[in-house]
Amino acid sequence: MNAPGVITEPQPVKISALMQFRQSWFYRFILFPLGQILLFILGATVVLTIAVYLIAYILPPPNSRVFVPDAIGRQLASWIINGVSIGFLYAMIALGYTMVYGVLKFINFAHAEIFMVGGIVGYEVTMRLNEAGILADMNPALMVTFMVLTAMLISGTLAVIVERVAYRPLRRAPRLVPLITAIGLSFILQDVVRATMQITRAQFDLVYPTKNIAVYTTPIRFTIGENPVSVRPTFVLIIIAAIIMLVALNYFVNGTKWGRAIRAVSQDQTMSGLLGVNVNQLIALTFFIGGALGGAAGALFGLNTGSVNAYMGVTPGLKAFIAAVLGGIGNLTGALLGGLTIGLIESYLNGFLFFYDSIGLGFRWTDVFVFLVLILMLLFRPSGILGEKVDEKV
């Protein structure tokens, strides 16, 4: 019990101009989130760039033809764009894990499959448009918006259904029980989707109609100084879509009544209920938002890769889960920064290891090193970049 001793003496209320600005709509919902993302990307790329240069100078050159530091300089811009876009995708998936963890203190391992379903839906939408013969002539922005929104709607709804039928009945069960249910659900969703697609499309790997989506995948080439840079249009799409969604999510969570209630429910369910909040409804809403973000990520991921299948969720899902843990699970900003961190590390490693292919260190080693770096980071900060306490976690 805290000691009493708070006595109200009337004091003039003063709120400084800076404080006022920091409470303004523009600062809270535009400047702050965007500035935060930009600064983090800047900082992370500087650190990673210094790191790869150092390693390049330390390691023996892979062969006499390539001087690695020069090669890095030529490719850096592509690595960054690539890393940021894949990082945003991980971030969007990671947000789903972290939001659900926030309200239920439980890891929804089936979230990887919600992402996968988004990928499949995105593919189906594209194929239907293609079969209707309108894909090639469609305005790319319109087509992507339509595809992403459909994926969001279906993935979000699926997440709500999963919560309703599989998790809610287990709300009072010991923690491991819903966790195991989630893993089981993952398998079920994978196999249901695989079977469905085998029946309807008679294919395991569902390949996008390459010719008609060329506008999304043909790299845009330009030069920075003397260095040629090539950027896939899908990367740009991913970055734009992600920023729109992240800004919208931040506004929703921190600027609306419903977002405030989600945060309240994640802090004290009983008290929220006593204030009139329908806790189950808010939990369902959280699942919908998390699922919708995952679905959008899936659709964009599929379009970027050019093919989807029922198991496409496994690796990105795992990485995004780690991104959420890395950022401090339950912390939305943490999930975003964790996703960007993993995306950038992965992209740098992909490019860097390629130079050492001839000595057996090709980019197939990327994931090994990504996970190595993550393990090291978590050894030093077990509660994640922005996490507070480590107890009562899975």
Next chain:
Amino acid sequence: MSAPQGEIVLKIDNINTYYGHIHALKGISLDVRQGEIVTLIGTNGAGKSTTLRTISGVVRPRTGKVTFKGKDITGMKSHEIQAMGMSHVPEGRRIFPQLTVMENLDMGAWNVKESKEIEKRKQRVFELFPRMKERIFQKGGTLSGGEQQMLAIGRALMVDPDILLLDEPSMGLAPVLVEVIFDIILQLNKQGTTILLVEQNALMALEVASRGYVLQTGEITLSDSAQNLANNDSVRKAYLGEE
């Protein structure tokens, strides 16, 4: 004190509530009439908080019946009961630590639609607790214990219910503020809010209440007008600290 008047708004009938194997409430019955302040006193662990929790739907009784405004609310969800006009301020402040003072107050107004009304109620809270106004952007968890208690009361004022269940509202407050809290309770009651009050500070509670119940290890052992209770020897001994 005359016999209780007014319509019964809240009635609990032979309630038995358990926590696992612990039999916390053993057949409790009580009623609260329109416009009353009724207090529930008893030693630690007597079941006072459990009684309030059972009424507001946080826990379910195994047997028995809770009636509010003539409707059987036994087993209803707490948000449904809240929407009927009951507000329960539980023991231990229960401030949302990561929400700002302003957001905590806004949560109190969850079911209030008109923003003008919300603003009006906020102003009233700030008048009562000027300290809250200086701290509107501060996180609830960083307030001092007493400030958190003020915020908890402030948040309850935002609800403006028909019946208010208060669980130890003066806990952890400096004497000056205890007076303020009891003033607020009386003021709310004058404005028409019915109140069921649980207090460690039995003396103060019996001063503001019209009737009281004494709870002992899950059973009601006494029920009388506040005045009679305050003059009752065993009550004086047990709860008013007279040796």
